Amino acid sequence: MTKKEDNRIEIEAATFRRLLRHLDEHKEVQNIDLMNLASFCRNCLSKWYSAEALARGLDVSYDSSREIVYGMPYSEWKLKYQAEATQEQSDKFKQKTS
Numbered sequence: 001m002t003k004k005e006d007n008r009i010e011i012e013a014a015t016f017r018r019l020l021r022h023l024d025e026h027k028e029v030q031n032i033d034l035m036n037l038a039s040f041c042r043n044c045l046s047k048w049y050s051a052e053a054l055a056r057g058l059d060v061s062y063d064s065s066r067e068i069v070y071g072m073p074y075s076e077w078k079l080k081y082q083a084e085a086t087q088e089q090s091d092k093f094k095q096k097t098s
Contacts, residue, residue, distance in 0.1 A: 020045075020069060020071070023042060023069075024070075024071050027077075027080075027081040030082065030083055030085070030089070031043060031082070032089045032090070033089065035093055035096070036089060036092045036093055036096060039096070042066075042069050042070060043066070045069045046062060046065040046066040046069045046070075047062065047065070049065040049068060050062050050064070050065040053065070
């Protein structure tokens with residue numbers, strides 16, 4: 001790899017870590033809000049992480065990748081921070097996925 005490619009990979013990795021920190025600092029932003037606004041959420045990031053690991057021959061389970069993205073086991077995050085979706089949020093999500 002060239003120095004330019006190394007730099008790009010380092011920048012991309014740092015950007016990903018910054019995105020995770022940002023999401024961690026804004027736990028009030030619910031996954032359904034992210035899905036409704038941007039069509040991805042923390043769970044999507046977890047799935048993408050696991051898929052990229054698998055593509056490189058590494059076994060990173062969905063649960064393991066969720067712990068990386070959420071900064072704790074998903075079950076713990078869900079109990080502490082996940083609110084029940086409002087009817088408006090659910091309706092908007094259903095509209096987007098129909």
